[in-house]
Amino acid sequence: MSSSERRLEFRNYFQDNLGKRMVTDKVIKIIVIACVAIAIIPLGSILADVVRMGVEIISFEFLTALPGAAGSGEGGIANSIQGTFIMIGMTSTIGIPIGVLSGIYVAEYANSRVGKMIRFFNDVMMQFPSIVFGIFAFLFIVLVLGKFNLWAGAVALSLIMFPIIARTTEEALKLIPDTYREAGHALGIPKAVVTVKILLTAAKGGIVTGVMLSVARIAGETAPLIMTILGSKGWFRGTETAMDALPLTIWRLSLLPYDDAVMFGWGAALVLITILLVLNMGVRYIVLHRKGGSGSLGMFMRITGGKK
Amino acid sequence: MSRDLLAKKRNFHWDSIFKIAATCAGAFVLLIIVLIFGQLLSDSWLIWEKEGLAFVTGDRWNPVEGRESFGALPYIAGTLVTSLIALCIAVPLSIGIAMFLSEIAPTRIREPISFVVELLAAVPSIIYGLWGLFTFRIVFKDWFESPTHEALGEHIFLFRDAPFGLDILTASVVLAIMIIPTISAVSREILLAVPAIQREAAYMLGATKWEVFRMSVLPYAKSGLIGASILGLGRAVGETMAVTMLIGNAVGPKAFPFGFFQQGNSLASIIANEFNEASPVSLYFPALIGLGLILLFVSLGINVCAHLIIRRVTNAHEGGIKGF
């Protein structure tokens, strides 16, 4: 039998299995969709719980008064809200300049080997357990000053913040075409001025996104605060004293054996989650509405690798 | 002319100051990493001196003065066991989600779903803990743990303990929920990075979507997906608050994880729970710092592996299909 005759028979060995294969395809598709559903259910449950419980307790007093006696159901969480915003402010004061400058260094100054190394260590540090930063700030500041204080908390949180900002700044600067830099240098403008006036302006959207993401990340951090700002029941009395913050309050209240205290915890959780949602929506808005910023959301998600 | 020179000189001045500042900021991360290791090592020195390697292999935990004895093994095991269980749950789900987002979802719903999954990442650990403590553990105990214990408890030692809700499995499941966004976001990027031409090779042969994924996409993306999973493992290892609130916080030999429904403890949660109780002049304190140092090493090792794998994969993609 010649080879071409034989070839005609090959098709006879093929099975009519398409129906079966399409079924497998469908089944897999259903499984995959189920995966998505399973991941979304907890989110729905969390948001539903926080909103349901939180709305019940939140009132003007809750948002503006100091806490009353534990479990009395009186007072509010105003000092924690104040503390969270003060923490965000102080952390940003330390974290943003270092982060942005570090991003500039990697993108504009470092040769590729050094740049790669620093980027690698930024990535590694981003994944450090946050409690380790708390321990470090405790040993480095709290023990030295002899008391729990806000600066220790801000230092601990800024160590979480600056690698995120450094990486987003670097990525944002890399998206700027080299022609911007060449144009600046051709005009004889010094590199520092080109970087600050031209490049940072062009990369503004990306940097702001990074800052907001990092703020959202640190605002929910609890572990480092336990060993740095400790918690208190009063208003802000200067940066060298202990202070409360929302995550700390939630933790403390959730462990108390009183229903009222736990309800206060849910209320604080609602306030915290609202702040975080506003920040995340803001990031999304910036990323989606920035000209030429398409595809950068993926980049930012990759950098931060999801958070917490 | 002279003014020009002066301006140039002043500019040059600022130029170098700016460069120095940027360099310092760039080097800051190295400085901080060294500083953290140095600080943790020096402050935990006492415990290494007293216990030596037994600190890593021992299982006793007695902070009473005069009879101090510290061993980290149950907490190291607790950290690894909870993280690995979480990984086993999270990896298939995350790859499913990534597969949905990269292969199946129409463009219209791809973005909203990505956003929702990313929102899961934006919920702070403490709120997962709160939800776990007051909602999830009750549902989970009634619907899964108690029935499983009744059915299998007598036969399989893993299900032996009477479930209470605050145990290793509950902590692991909540941990899994928390690392799903990390793994699925990175996996999605890796699947999207598989060149179209690879998919087309399989489509051309008359493959269904699943067959394309199995033949073409999965082998190509495999090491990247492993990297993404290890990154998730790194996250799980360092996770503190939710685990602290759910794991039951046992100490000493009975914290060693032998069963799903047993109270356990992890490195991060014992530190969070006991840090403020320890006097900085006792041996208790260096023991906790020592746990922090071990945690740092575990997490560092895992994350360096993950980054090296992911980087190798992305480089391989840029340079074609070499290295497989």
Added chain:
Amino acid sequence: MEINALDVLNAMKKDEQPPTKRNEPGKKMTNDIASNKEYKVLIENLAVSYSGKTAIKDINMKIPDKAVTALIGPSGCGKTTLLRTINRMHDLTKGAEVTGKIIIDGENVYDSYINPILQRRKIGMVFQKPNPFPTMSIWDNVAAGLKLNGVKDKSILNEIIEDSLKMAYLWDEVKDELKKPAVALSGGQQQRLCIARALAIQPEVLLMDEPASALDPIATQKIEQTIIELKKHYTIIIVTHNMQQALRVSDRTGFMYLGDLVEYDKTEKIFKNPEKELTANYVQGRFG
């Protein structure tokens, strides 16, 4: 002697056709084709747009059986788009919309009852860049399509793989190292492996998208020899930007420009004595 493989296949297929399809539109074409076996693929009023932007428009072509048809034209003229419509590869492209008909053996590829997966099995495709499955061995690469079709018997697999590799003129070079990873082959060998992989599923039409563009001259020559040999058994449609290549391998040539099929005729006529001035200018290298 050679038996006309496709005639037999077509005859077999006709027997298998379920009666429900007899009244489908486009069925009428079967008779035309039966009476005129010269043409394998008929393209009627074909247009493709991406997200509303027209890529090709109003294409009409009759593609002869057991011959090589080349599509030439400057880059961006739509020749690859046209090629990819034939096995419904645009199903995978977001925003792509196809109107018109492509009739193969009397069936419109775009009819709703046609399963594109089944359709693709009938049509092999070779891409611009060699794309073997990187993690598979040479043997596994060729076997991939067969395994999808449920061929499990090792000896039959071996037989078909050997036959396909021989058809792609790769057998002599790789017969002793079939277990080697496919990526260990040279670029030209990889491309011929991709041809073998496409042939293994016993297609009737072979589509080639600039198959030699990433290869060196010697590898290109081998691919061209392969194409000339393959046309004894298959209908081949090849996209190329290399006019010499079109002249060397093809029997018919279509010249495309800005989404239009400007001229389509015997290759000799297109290159020596084209009807249109645009075609003459292009084949003489005045633009492109």
